[in-house]
Amino acid sequence: MADINLDTAGKPATDRLAAGHDAPDEIVALIELLFFAYRDFVSDPDHILDNYGFGRAHHRVIHFVGRNPGMHVAELLDILRITKQSLSRVLRDLIDKGFVYQREGSRDRRQRLLYLTPEGSELHGRLITPQIARIRSALGDIDTQTSEAFREALFAMIDQDDRHHVLSLIGDAGKPPA
Amino acid sequence: MADINLDTAGKPATDRLAAGHDAPDEIVALIELLFFAYRDFVSDPDHILDNYGFGRAHHRVIHFVGRNPGMHVAELLDILRITKQSLSRVLRDLIDKGFVYQREGSRDRRQRLLYLTPEGSELHGRLITPQIARIRSALGDIDTQTSEAFREALFAMIDQDDRHHVLSLIGDAGKPPA
DNA sequence: AAATTTATGTCAGCCATATTGACATATTTT
DNA sequence: AAAATATGTCAATATGGCTGACATAAATTT
Numbered sequence: 001m002a003d004i005n006l007d008t009a010g011k012p013a014t015d016r017l018a019a020g021h022d023a024p025d026e027i028v029a030l031i032e033l034l035f036f037a038y039r040d041f042v043s044d045p046d047h048i049l050d051n052y053g054f055g056r057a058h059h060r061v062i063h064f065v066g067r068n069p070g071m072h073v074a075e076l077l078d079i080l081r082i083t084k085q086s087l088s089r090v091l092r093d094l095i096d097k098g099f100v101y102q103r104e105g106s107r108d109r110r111q112r113l114l115y116l117t118p119e120g121s122e123l124h125g126r127l128i129t130p131q132i133a134r135i136r137s138a139l140g141d142i143d144t145q146t147s148e149a150f151r152e153a154l155f156a157m158i159d160q161d162d163r164h165h166v167l168s169l170i171g172d173a174g175k176p177p178a
Numbered sequence: 179m180a181d182i183n184l185d186t187a188g189k190p191a192t193d194r195l196a197a198g199h200d201a202p203d204e205i206v207a208l209i210e211l212l213f214f215a216y217r218d219f220v221s222d223p224d225h226i227l228d229n230y231g232f233g234r235a236h237h238r239v240i241h242f243v244g245r246n247p248g249m250h251v252a253e254l255l256d257i258l259r260i261t262k263q264s265l266s267r268v269l270r271d272l273i274d275k276g277f278v279y280q281r282e283g284s285r286d287r288r289q290r291l292l293y294l295t296p297e298g299s300e301l302h303g304r305l306i307t308p309q310i311a312r313i314r315s316a317l318g319d320i321d322t323q324t325s326e327a328f329r330e331a332l333f334a335m336i337d338q339d340d341r342h343h344v345l346s347l348i349g350d351a352g353k354p355p356a
Numbered sequence: 357a358a359a360t361t362t363a364t365g366t367c368a369g370c371c372a373t374a375t376t377g378a379c380a381t382a383t384t385t386t
Numbered sequence: 387a388a389a390a391t392a393t394g395t396c397a398a399t400a401t402g403g404c405t406g407a408c409a410t411a412a413a414t415t416t
Contacts, residue, residue, distance in 0.1 A: 023303075023306055023310060024310070025349060025350070026325075026329075027310050027313050027314065028245065028306070028310075028348075029329065029348040029349070030313050030325075030328065030329060030332070031241075031306070031309050031310075031313065032245075032344070032347065032348050033329060033332035033333055033336075033344070033348065034215075034216065034219060034332060035238075036332075036336045036340070036344050037212075037332045037333075037335035037336055038212065038216045039259065040335065040336050040337045040340070041212060041335055043337075055400095055401060055402070056401095056402085057401080057402060057403085060213075063209075063210075067206065067210075072363080072364095073363070073364065073365095074362095074363065074364085081217065082402085082403070082404090083403075083404060083405080084363095084364075084365075084366095085365095085366080085367095085403085085404075085405080086402065086403050086404075088364090088365065088366075089401095089402080089403095090402080092365095105363095108362090108363080108412075108413070109411080109412060109413085110362070110363045110364065110410095110411065110412045110413070111363065111364080111412095112363080112364065112365090125201075128201055128206070128209070131209050132201060132202070132205050132206075132209070134335060135205050135208050135209065135335070136205065137334070138331060138334035138335045139331065139334070142327070142330055142331060142334065145323075145327070146327040146330060146331060147204075147208075147331070149320070149323070149324040149327035149328060149331075150208065150327060150328060150331040150332075151204075151207065151208060151211060152320055152324060153316060153317065153320060153324060153325070153327075153328040154208070154211035154212060154214075154215045154328075155211055155215075156315070156316035156317070156320065157215035157218065157219055157312060157313070157316045158211070158214045158215055158218050159218045159221075162214070162218070166210070166211070166214050169210065170206075170207040170210050170211065171203060171207070172203070233371095233372060233373075234372090234373085235372080235373060235374090250392080250393095251392070251393065251394095252391095252392065252393085260373085260374070260375090261374075261375065261376080262392095262393075262394075262395095263374085263375075263376085263394095263395080263396095264373065264374050264375075266393090266394065266395075267372095267373080267374095268373085270394095283392095286383075286384070286391090286392080287382080287383060287384090288381095288382060288383045288384070288391070288392045288393065289383095289392065289393080290392080290393065290394095357416105358415100358416085359414100359415080359416075360413100360414080360415070360416085361412100361413080361414070361415085362411100362412080362413070362414085363410100363411090363412085363413095364409100364410085364411090364412105365408105365409080365410085366407100366408085366409080366410105367406105367407085367408080367409100368405105368406095368407090369404100369405090369406100370403105370404075370405080371402105371403080371404075371405105372401100372402090372403080372404095373400100373401085373402090373403095374399100374400080374401075374402100375398100375399075375400070375401095376397100376398085376399085376400105377396100377397095377398095378395100378396080378397090379394100379395085379396080380393100380394080380395080380396100381392100381393085381394085381395105382391100382392085382393085382394105383390100383391080383392080383393105384389100384390080384391070384392095385388100385389080385390070385391085386387100386388080386389070386390085
């Protein structure tokens with residue numbers, strides 16, 4: 001934690017001059033807070049995943065399949081914004097190790113519907129627990145309105161044309177902003 | 179955008195049963211919103227970086243050095259939470275291509291103080307512009323209180339023992355929560 | 357019925373980013 | 387003078403992303 005040699009003790013003005021940008025400090029603060037919040041937010045699951053020989057990619061699959069049982073591969077690709085090949089490797093790991101299984105779609109037998117096995121479900125629970133705790137504790141310090149505002153702000157950060165999709169994923173808990 | 183085969187049309191109850199967890203939907207919604215917000219938030223800079231042959235790692239260095247000119251290597255390592263070796267490669271790229279330069283510390287001549295060159299500063303500006311725009315537009319739809327709440331909530335997500343550090347980095351724009 | 361499109365999977369190879377552990381150098385601190 | 391610190395570098399390794407090509411089965415279109 002060594003004390004640092006930031007020659008911009010007072011910050012704002014100095015930085016803006018040095019950088020030569022017209023970046024409003026309150027906004028830049030939000031940019032950095034998002035970075036730090038996300039960094040720490042994923043660190044808890046990361047440690048757990050180590051014990052299984054899995055990585056973040058596996059976590060994402062476990063999470064979305066866990067929350068949307070019967071989801072098919074194309075939908076997962078769309079959510080994760082990765083290629084078929086990238087997903088394929090991760091999915092194979094999860095299936096081989098017995099955390100995810102596939103079933104043929106009944107409506108469309110080309111589709112492979114994805115489900116968590118009991119082991120997968122248990123891991124899902126383990127991974128989400130610290131994240132829930134972190135958010136609870138973060139919002140616990142704050143009032144309900146803040147929590148609502150947090151949801152709205154995060155939602156508004158998402159690409160316009162993907163918001164309806166996200167809404168359909170997160171369900172009623174993410175009510176459309178008034 | 180193919181319409182999806184989520185067999186949990188109504189969501190909440192079904193999912194919780196299927197997954198077997200006691201995950202409150204409002205909190206899970208926040209978890210997912212954070213994922214989607216971050217995914218889209220970094221996508222703008224990512225596209226720009228492609229044109230320079232740089233990646234996210236380079237962006238992070240450009241950003242923090244740009245905001246904290248004269249920062250030294252150890253501090254950067256602490257912020258990014260990566261190893262010396264990982265930083266080393268990225269830093270070498272940036273120095274070789276003329277976006278960052280180093281100066282010997284005057285107080286401690288072992289230190290290498292980091293600065294952006296004019297080119298680095300220009301790239302910094304290019305990278306941060308869409309991020310500022312995204313946040314402005316996200317908060318534009320919303321009121322000032324919401325913006326404040328957003329800042330508070332993000333801050334509270336950060337690891338307890340790192341908050342003072344983050345505070346010192348983001349300056350007054352991230353006022354300590356009342 | 358035949359042709360086309362779609363959903364998925366897989367192969368081979370590549371690149372970016374991260375890791376560890378060992379070691380070297382210069383400088384500061386004890 | 388010895389120890390600790392700040393940085394840099396080497397070699398080896400792992401993960402997770404990418405592209406492009408190709409294969410199969412099933413659904414859809416003509």
